[in-house]
Amino acid sequence: VDSLKFINFLGICCDIRLDQSPSQVIKPGDSVKLSCKTSEFNMTSYYMHWIRQKPGKGLEWIGNSLKGQFTLTEDVPTSTQFLEAKNLRAEDTAVYYCINHYHCDYYFDYWGKGTEVTVTSATATAPTLFPLAQCGSGPRDMLTLGCMATGFTPPSITFKWKDSTKTALTDFIQYPSVQSNGKYMGVSQLSIKKADWDTKDFVCAVEHSAVPPPPISPSLYVMTPSKEEIKDNQTASFACLASGFSPKEYKITWLKNNKPISEEVTDFCQDEQKGQGTTLYSATSFLKVNESDWTDLSEYTCQFEHKTGTQTKTGDECVKYDLEFKFTEPTSEDILEEEIPITCEVKAKEKGFASIKWMKEDNTVIYEDKGEHLKNTFTVSAQIRITKDEWIKRTLFICSVEHKDLPGSDQETYQRNNDPKPPSIKLLRPSESDLLESENVTLLCLVSGFFPSDVIVKWKHDGSDLPSSRYSNGPSVQYAGSSTYYMNSRLVVPKAESYQNSNYSCVVRHESSDTPIERTIDQVFGKTFDICIINIILKCPSVNLLWFLDKMWSYTTCKNLGPHRQLLQKSARFH
Incomplete structure (x- = not known):
């Protein structure tokens, strides 16, 4: 037996595994189907067998001598082999091992951990769990945790470990159950890193026939009436499907506008699947009402009451009919x-x-x-x-x-969108270089912080609307991370209008204000800076300078522009 255990450890080191179904407790005369799923190798390249070991007995080959009671089948696509046993008796109580071998001399390369099958008519007793901590010396970077289950019958029990992240831990040892005073005791050990002990919690749990499995909540769905049923039969049928729950006990109630109703209701319940020792159930409830009760926009809700809690699911308000x-x-x-x-x-x-x-x-x-x-x-x-x-x-x-x-x-x-926010308006003058060097200057109107995005911007000259060909409006752009918008408008002003002592207005219309919001600028071509007068002796026989408020003009009787005119222009640029 010791050598067999050593070979099994070699198999684990090579990452080849045989995963067996959990332990089971059945009554005399019943049947059982055990599974063995292989991984990391092709099951068609190995020989697969089963061996059992009864309490206090040696290993027993399940071969031709037991052929009438045991049947082997396999599902190659899922790499799973099954052992089905019929009409079991108390003497069939044993640990059943799945094994495989590659060599023709029949020593076994890999073993499963075993599935304990207990055949008994006795009443099961639930175990009591005690945590065990390492008290002696061990590897400096490892700790051993223990879990002891006592006082249970029958002896079949399965230990499970998980950490605080609910991750299942599989690298643990489970020792065979030991009998004492008609009850059984079992122990499991788990090795962990000391670093994990300081940062995580660890949970030991057991599966036993006397311990009901944890309840499982269902997935809940509601199906609403079809337009064909409503049109042809003048009825409206609903279906409520609850799937994958355990235990079996449940209650379904239909609500109309959050109040229980007692119309025609039909319920069905059935086993859905069996796996890992737990049976999952599904239930369906049908409700039929008059079509007028559905099309008046009433709300129908399926309420599912279960050990895991109460769930509700509501049907759509109405069939949309592709409108x-x-x-x-x-x-x-x-x-x-x-x-x-x-x-x-x-x-x-x-x-x-x-x-x-x-x-x-x-x-x-x-x-x-x-x-x-x-x-x-x-x-x-x-x-x-x-x-x-x-x-x-x-x-x-x-x-x-x-x-x-x-x-x-x-x-x-x-319904209209959120409440509007008024815009903030700034009107910018042209730059000095534009005033002196360009034939046209540009006025810029900045509009910001408004909602919604729709806004109208117009320009006026001395109170009169300007044609839209004179200005251009940019699009409304939303600020990043905000619900408000900004935009700008540009007005082109020719210098020909500089003879007029006039003003220009940017007029903004937005739904946040009953009246237009207006900003005005005047004396666009006015000088906002001082002029430095330079005394220059001009040799031209006749030079006249004419001065106007905020404007300077030069006049000469010379027939040609000589150096004196050039000096005058240069001095104007640097005033």
Whole structure:
């Protein structure tokens, strides 16, 4: 036996594993199916066998002598072999080992950890767990933790370890159960790094026939009525599916608008799957109501009560029938008017509209069209005009349509976006170099911090609107990480207008203000700096200088421009 254990350790070092199903306790006369999943090698290249060891006995080969009771099957795609035993008796209680070998001399290369099968009619007793800590010396960087289970029957028990991250730990030792005074005791050991001991918690758990498995919550789904059922039968059927839960006990309740209902309900429950010793269940509940109870926008909810808690799942508010609603927002100019237009457009895949209407939040109809022309179109639309006050207060409106494929009506709500934020406006003068060297100068109007993005910018000259060809408006751009926007507008001013003592205004219209916001700049070509007079003796026989307020002009009777004119121009640049 010692040599067999040593060979098993060699198999683990080579990363070749035989993973067996957990221990099981069954009653006399029942059957059991054990599994052995191979990894890191091709099972078709090895011989697979099973050996069992009864309590206090030697190893027993499960071969031809037991052929009538035991059957071997395999599933090559999943690399799994199965041992199925029928009509088990108390003397079949044993640890069943899955083994394989490659060599023809029949020594065994790899062993599974074994599956303990206990056949008994006795009442099971749950174990009590005690943690054990290392008290002696050991490797400097390792610690050994222990877990002891006492006072249980039958002897079949399975230990499991996990850390504080709920990661399963598999590199542990489980010793065979030992009997004392009619009860059993089992021990498991886990080696960990000392560094992990300082940063993590470790949990020992056991699986035993007297310990119910931890409850498992279901996945919950609700299926709503189809439009074919509603149209053809004038009924609406719901289905509530709960899958993958344990234990089996549960209760399903249907709610209408959060209140229990007692309409026609049918429930079904069935085993879903068996694995790792736990049976999972699925349940389905069907509810049938009149189609009018569904199409009046009532809310139906499936409530699932279980040991894991209560879950609820609500069906969609209504079947949408492939209708597409689209609202056309008012333009920047529209929102400055006393009445603001809002348009609702609805598209369908089939012809057959019966009506389209607008309603207020209290269902008061403010517009309705039931014309015959609606029946022969895929698209219908309706426009209403709301007051400035309704727009500012973000009043809610409802667009509703009727269609031949709808059991009732379908609708969408419209409400303006968040409250507006007023813009900040700055008007910038042209630079000195532009004033002196360019034929045209540019005035820049910066508009920032406004919401929503729609804004109108115009320019005025001495109070009169300028044509849009004189200026250009940039797009509204959203600030990064903010809901507000900014933009700019540029006005080109020719120097020909410098003869006029005039002003220019940037006028901004935004829905945050009932009146235009205006910024004005005057004396665009005025000098905001001092002029330094330089005395120069001019040889030209006749030079006249004419001075105007904030402007300087030169005049000469010379027929040609000589050095005196050049000096005058140069002095003007440096004043």
